[in-house]
Amino acid sequence: MYKKFLIVIIITGTSILNVFSGNYLPFIENNGQWSEQILFKATVMDGNLFLEKNAFTWYFSNATQLLNADHSLSQSNPIIKKHAFKIFFDNSNPDVFVSGNNVRPEYYNFFQGNNPDEWQGEVPAYNSVIYKNLYNGIDLEVYSEAGNLKYDFIIHPGANPEQIKIRYEGLDSIQLRSTKLYLYNSVNTLVEQTPYTYSNSEKIKQTIPCNYILKNNTVQFHFPEGYNTMETIVIDPTTLIFSSYSGSTADNWGYSATYDDDGNLYGAGIVFDDGYPVTLGAFEETFQGGFSFFPCDVAISKFNAIGTDLIYSTYLGGSQNELPHSLVVDDNNELVVFGTTGSDDFPVTADAYDNTFNGGYNDTVTYVIYFPLGVDAFVTKFNVDGSALIGSTYLGGSGNDGQNSGSTAFNYGDHSRGEVVTDNDMNCYIASSTTSSDFPTTAGVFQSAIAGNQDGFVAKFNADLTALIWCSYIGGAADDGPYSMKLAPDETILISGGTGSTDLPTTADALQETFQGGSMDGFVARINNDATAILNATYIGTDNYDQIFLLDKDDENNVYIVGQTSGAYPVTASVYSNPGSSQFITKLNSDLSEIIFSTVFGSGSSIVNISPTAFLVDECYQLYVSGWGGTVNSSFNPLTGNVLGMPITDDAYDAVSNGSDFYFIVLGNDADELIYATYFGSPSAADHVDGGTSRFDKKGIIYQAVCAGCGGFDDFPTTDDAWSTTNNSFNCNLGVFKFEFSFTGPSASISAIPLSGCAPSTVIFSNTSTQTENFLWDFGDGSTSTESEPNHVYETPGTYFITLIAIDSDACIPNDTAYLTINVFDLPEAGFSFTPDSVSVFGFANFIDQSTNASSWYWTFGDGTNSTLQNPTHAYPAAGNYTVCQTVTNADGCTDSICKQIEVFEISILDVPNAFSPNGDGFNDIFLPVNYGLSDFEFRIYNRWGQLVFQSNDSSIGWDGYFNGVEQEVGTYAYVVLGKGKDNTEYYRQGNLTLVR
DSSP, X not given: OOOOOOEEEEEOOSSGGGOOOTTOOOEXXXXXXXXXXXXXXXXXXXXXXXXXXSEEEEEEEOHHHHHHHTTOSSOSSOEEEEEEEEEEETTOOTTOEEEEEEEXXXXXXXXXXXXXXXXXXXXXXXXEEEEEEEETTEEEEEEEETTEEEEEEEEOTTOOGGGOOEEEESOSEEEEETTEEEEEOSSEEEEEOOOEEEEOTTSSOEEOOOEEEEETTEEEEEOTTOOOTTSOEEEEOOOEEXXXXXXXXXXXXXXXXXEOTTOOEEEEEEEEOOOOOSSOEEEEEEOOSTTTTOOEEEEEEEEOTTSSOEEEEEEEEOSSOEEEEEEEEOTTSOEEEEEEEOOTTOOOOTXXXXXXXXXXXXXXXXXXXXXXXXXXXXXXXXXXXXXXEEEEEEEOOSSOBSOOOSTTOOSTTGGGOOEEEEOTTOOEEEEEEEOOTTOOOOTTOSOOSOOSSSEEEEEEEOTTSSOEEEEEEEOOSSOEEEEEEEEOTTSOEEEEEXXXXXXXOOOTTOSOOSOOOSSXXXXXXXXXXXXXXXXXXXXXXXXXXEEEEEEEEOTTOOEEEEEEESSOOOOOTTOOOOTTOSEEEEEEOTTSOOEEEEEEESSSOSSBOOEEEEEXXXXXXXXXXXXXXXXXXXXXXXXXXXXXXXXOOTTOSOOOOOSSEEEEEEEOGGGOSEEEEEEESOSSSOOBOSSOOOEEOTTSEEEEEEEEOTTTOOOSOOOTTSSOOSOOSSSOEEEEEEEEOOOSSOBOOEEEEOSEEESSEEEEEEEOOBSOSEEEEEOSSSOEEOOSSOEEEEOSOEEEEEEEEEEOTTSSSOEEEEEEEEEEEOOOXXXXXXXXXXXXXXXXXXXXXXXBSOSEEEEEOSSSOEEOOSSOEEEOSSOEEEEEEEEEEOTTSOXXXXXXXXXXXXXXXXXXOSEEOOSSSXXXXXXXXXXXSOEEEEEEEEOTXXXXXXXXXXTTOOBOSEEXXXXXOSEEEEEEEEEEOGGGOEEEEEEEEEEOO
């Protein structure tokens, strides 16, 4: 059995939207998404830095208190210390020019609040920011090194460093100790190291002694030994070190992940980001979530298929809290996000189905996320590059909507269950929960009125979310929670979840028509596509606790479910099972009347091991489950346990667990065998998600979000070339990974160099297919190959469609096909002539272009000079035979060249000027005959008395107006020049010259 393992891990740092790769913090430009005084923003350890025109603003939170408030029941509304202070550059230029430098490859999108004028897409970020002429002749550069903030003052020649005055406001105190500057505040201490000052005018750093002068709360720089004011010097306070009391901000938590057709990975979480402070100094806030302490928005990042590059990151939210539940990418490659919001200013589009927040009752989830105004569901669709909203809408009534807060919430994070899916017309379907008795159901649906305190709902929107096509409750008298939804091959809709209702509507001949007992049962329902009827519905359960969290279907309309049980769940014959375990997988027939197979897996205990996050039935009917378990879950609910003792195969990626890890299992067709099982996670931290679902694609690749590294651990498994391989805070960060099991059969994948070229074009094909060594190539020009990685020559221009078929006749899916397009362009044809056929030295040769299909020209004349004119002329300074080459390029970038020989023959020249001005201005200071090709050269100058004042036999040396070291007077002088030219021709010139000054 072939098995390919591919893992891509990205641990975002400090903020999901301020991830940084390597040593560079991103400085995000303000394009209108923040208040106007902010020019750039960077997220730093424990807080934010706002760069303004003539000032910096720092805003910090106490990391210890944040850590204690995170994922914990230990505190109720803890008091959180915060501190803000400013750095003013006093008397700096009011018209300073501030700009980003070294733009980063990723971009950022901001959809915060309900004012579209403040929504910004494709916002750039930079590795540094330059303040040009902050003071006269002095620049300031702000950047980072090894994740620490740095800034340099660049003092240009003649500028006065005494202009620099740095004033601090809002600190508890500021002290100069030895040569270091200590900035004390109520949250942490910042240390500005001894200023490293140097001159680099000759590209050699020469250190210059420099120290701080502190007077009151203003700092200047002093040079005890002075410096050369005509050189450029740099004042670098080295690294700004954060000496935090302990820990770091719990910046973002992982919720949901999905994929697109190109294998790109989307991860969503919540980011806790303090806004711009309105007061300076220390202050305290009672921790109640986003409304009063942690402005908690949805944050989405898109990574490339191999996890090496961040493509974009997006903020989504309003002034209150938001949570993401489910992500999906539709057939147009547009991302759809379903979640909950407590904001009455959530970014909804102008023509949205519902652009008004409906509110509800105050609620808190995962201990610390507070919704004082209640919650509505939201659905948002982005364009392909995430830079604009195609549609965004509320969905809700007067209660809480989109949130599973009833007795159905068994696991940590169950509040954010629910799913969004799309159909071929890009319509959006939602399944979730509501407590609203006035939830907006539509006419004719199968359940138009609420039946209990919390019912489920299912809804269908059109593609741009401007219309609610239909909406129905689904539930009984107790709490009900739909968690998973799929569109079946016959366009019916499958829904599964958990229920405490004894009167949930079921259908005749259902597998279990009545509630089975215990605290909760699972349920499965199939409804028609206009939601006018429940076609099939059944309970799934024992006389103890049971819930269904995920479902899938096959091409025969059978239904597969994954859930938890504390009872004696049925196990059918001939299946792999771990008797007595608390996780189940069941296959039902299409009308939900029969079990085709059923099994349990886990540690053999009635205590739940994992909370399921993703499920797949692949094209070979193999079963994949992803989930997590451990202390985060058992602290929330003592009836849950850890992952220890779960089955692990010999080829597991990780056979050892600390008990709080992710767990993957793959079972064979109809659960007949255990194919693969492994742990995955940090050996130290309690890995988990804070809600939401992730996804497998049909090839068996899991795209999983993780809340990783909690407690400041930095040992979550990463790949070497991942976008970020470290946890850049001391608490939790969103991690996303991609794990390929590949048990279905061969997976075809190709690339080529070049994808476009000029005829004849030799293309080198790379074959990254897996699980087979048998291939068939079709090169699109009538030729084929069975080599693994062939090269192929395309002689004729055209567009060629390449097909690679990867073949394994023993696999359940024996073939997989990959496609590629190659473009081959026509060549131009170089050609030229020249006149005359031969040319003298200093004579002009005229080159005439005779090429075809050319759009640009490049000439080399053989003497080290060149031209880009179409028809150039050229004069040669020396005799000889020269090779002239013309290279032409057409609009497709294809080139052709031709070279020809030209003869340049020797001539002799002698000419003499009549005046010069040796005044030392560098112009006409030397009297020298114009000569070329002369031998036996002799040059003499006489004054008016006939006295010889200059003589030379070197044709390159002229008279400078001096005789015997004495400057000669202005006047008229006589010259004699003679020499022997080509073919021994005698040249002779005599005459008068005038010396002027």
